[in-house]
Amino acid sequence: NNNGSQKISGDALKDLYKSFVAEYPIVSIEDPFDQDDWEHYAKLTAEIGDKVQIVGDDLLVTNPKRVQKAINEKSCNALLLKVNQIGSVTESIEAVKMSKQAGWGVMASHRSGETEDTFIADLSVDFA
Numbered sequence: 001n002n003n004g005s006q007k008i009s010g011d012a013l014k015d016l017y018k019s020f021v022a023e024y025p026i027v028s029i030e031d032p033f034d035q036d037d038w039e040h041y042a043k044l045t046a047e048i049g050d051k052v053q054i055v056g057d058d059l060l061v062t063n064p065k066r067v068q069k070a071i072n073e074k075s076c077n078a079l080l081l082k083v084n085q086i087g088s089v090t091e092s093i094e095a096v097k098m099s100k101q102a103g104w105g106v107m108a109s110h111r112s113g114e115t116e117d118t119f120i121a122d123l124s125v126d127f128a
Helices: 010-023 038-048 064-073 089-101 119-127
Strands: 028-030 053-056 078-081 105-108
Touching: 010 038, 038 053, 038 064, 053 064, 053 105, 064 089, 078 089, 089 105
Parallel strands: 028 053, 053 078, 078 105
Antiparallel strands: none
16 A cells, blocks of 8 residues: 555654564664664664664665764664675775774675675675
8 A cells, every 4th residue: 555544754663663673583674764864763773773783774875974974873883785886895995994993783785786706705704
């Protein structure tokens, strides 16, 4: 049903996620809100970030500027690294270093257009 009748506020969605974490053994939530909803990311991270990973994928897009903003605003506590999303290995390394210095988790991800090359696995081992 896409007529808007089931639309809920960011706070209501945050509370729904909190209820899921209280009831089920959830360890990680990726992109819980719209990519520009910094406010609710920060609220959720403040309320349950000590229990689960709040992973920024679309929020961060492996962009060091967005990672820095998320660190400053405490918007999440983990980075989903997609090297081809930002476009350079240099920027990817910068995003990972910033994330690790902030105490975040980092998960490497391939993209649907990835080749069979082992580069992403090699890069992940290097970051470990």
